[in-house]
Amino acid sequence: MKPFSFKKDLPNQNVKLVVIPSDLMEKAKEALSASELEGIVFFFGKYKDGKLLATDLLIPSEDDYEARTWGHVSIKPEFVVREFPKFEKQGKTQVITMHKHPMDTLSSGDVETHMNVIKYYPHQVSAVYNAGRVFFYQFQDGMKLTPYRLVNLSRFDRQVRAFGIEGQLLISSSTIALIGVGGGNTKIAFDLASMGVGKLLLIDPDKWEGHNRNRVFIPPGLVGRNKAASIKSLIEFNYADVEVEAWPKKAEDVPEDVYKQADVLVVGPDSFTARMFGSRLALRLNKPAVFPAAGIEAIDGKLSAMGGSVQVLIPGQTPCYECITSIDSLDVYRETLDQETKKKLAEKYGLGDMLEIPVAPAIASLNDVIGGIALWEIVKLITGIAPIVEYQVYDALKSQLSQIIIERNQNCPACSPEKPLPEVKTKEEEELLLAVKGEGHEQE
C-alpha cells in the first residue's frame, strides 16, 4: 500500500483535550467489541476553547456498512448523508470517529480519510480502539496523539439538567487555580469539587488556626497543618474524580507553569500585594480571574459595615484589579516588611501596632454569600452559560447585591494599552547629580 503523504500547506488542528462521558465510551467499546470484524462509531458534540466535547454517540447498524473485514471498514455514503445532519441541526457540529483496529496507530488509509474529513469537520479527531485501549489522533504536522478525559456523569445528574452534558463536560475538564485557601476560597474549592471540576490548584503558605474553624468546615486535627495540603487531602478523600495539586507556598513563589494549566484564576487573599500579583499574572497569562473579597467593620462588637465584592477580570476586555484599586502604601508596608523590621520601625517611631496586619472580624455567612457569587461567576466563565458580571458589591447589612459599572483606567500601570512613549528630554547624569547644589534648585 502506498503510504499517505501530507500536503505541506495543511493547517494544523488545535484540539487540546477530548472530553467524553464514560458511559458513552463504554457503549462505543461494547458496539465495537460485538464483532470480530472492524467496526466504527461516531461521537458528536461541540468544540470550545481547545476542548472537543462529545455529547452523543452514533452507532451504525450492520446494514450501514459498505464493507467490513477484520482489517478494513467503510460506511455507506447514504448513512452519512442521512444521519450526520440530524446532529448538525442540534448544533453538534463536531465529530470524533472511533474504529476498531488491530494496532494502536492509524493506517495510511485512516490518515487519508482523516485528512478528507477535517475539510468538513476541522476539529475532528480519529480514534482507534485496540484490545481495550483507545488512542485519539489529530493532525499537527503529522498525526499526533491527543489527550482525552472520560467523565462519569452519574453524580452530576442534577447539574446536567441545568447546564446540559456539554456544560458538565466543560466543568469536569476545567482546571481552577485558587490563590489563597482561606475562609472564602476554601468554600469555593469544596463547591468546585462537588460540582466535579477536573483539577484544582490550591496555593497557600499558611496553616490553619483554631479561630478559622468558625467559618471553615475542617476537623480539629487539621489545625496547625498547611491549608492547601489539608484541603487537598479532604477533597481527594471525598471526591476521587477531582485531581488536586497543593502548593504550600506564597503565590509569587509558585512556578508560572503551574498557573498556565489553569482555565480560571481565583484570587482570594485579603493581602493587597497578593491580589496585585494575581491580577498581573492573569494579564500576563491572558487568563480570566475572579476576585472575591469580604470585609467586616466592627467597633467594640458592634457592626458598622459588612459586605464584600466580586470582580471578574477578562484580560483585554474588562478592567483589571489595579484599574479600580488605589495603592495604599501603609498596606504595602504591612504586607511586605518582615516582622523584625516592623518591630524596629514601630519602636523607633512609636508606631504601636500600626504596621501589624489587623485581625479582621469574619463570619461564615458572609464568606458563603461572597463565595457563592464568585462560584457562579467561575461557572459562567467555564461554561459560557450566561454573561459574566464585571463587578458586584454585596451589602450584608442591607441584604443588597448591586452591579457596579467599572471602567478601564487608561493610565492603569498594569493593563493600560501601550501608548507610544512621549518624547522625554534627558540630561547628563552628572548634571542631575549636581542639582542639589545647583543654582536652579535652592531650598526655600
Added chain:
Amino acid sequence: MGMRTDKILYGFQEIKRAFPDAEISNSYRVILIPRFPLPSQFNKPYTSLLIKINSDYQAPDAYVDRELRVYGQKSNHLSEALTEDYMLERGWVKLCIQVSWSPSFSLVDYMLMLMQYFKELRE
C-alpha cells in the same frame, strides 16, 4: 528599547504629572525631583529628591539634600554613613528606607512609599 526602560519611562511620565519639574538622565538611571514637598518636622518645606534606579529594576535608592534636619536634629535615617562619597560631595545624603520591593512595582509605588516614609519620620 527594553521592557525595563519602558517601565522606567512610563513611571517617569507618571511622576512628571505630579512634579512637572522632574528630570531624567539620558542613562534612564537617575530621576531628579527638584521640589519634593516635606512635612512640618523638617527644617525645609521642600527638598531635591534624587532616585537612582538599580540594575535589573531592583529597589531604587533615594537621596535628599544633605542639609535636611528633622526637628532641628540630624536624622539617623538620612544616613551619611551609607552614602557614597561622590554623592556626599555633591550635597546628597541617602535615605535609609527598607522596602520589600517587587519588580512588578512601578516608580509611582516607590514615590508613594517615600511620601509615607517622610510623613512618618520623627527623628
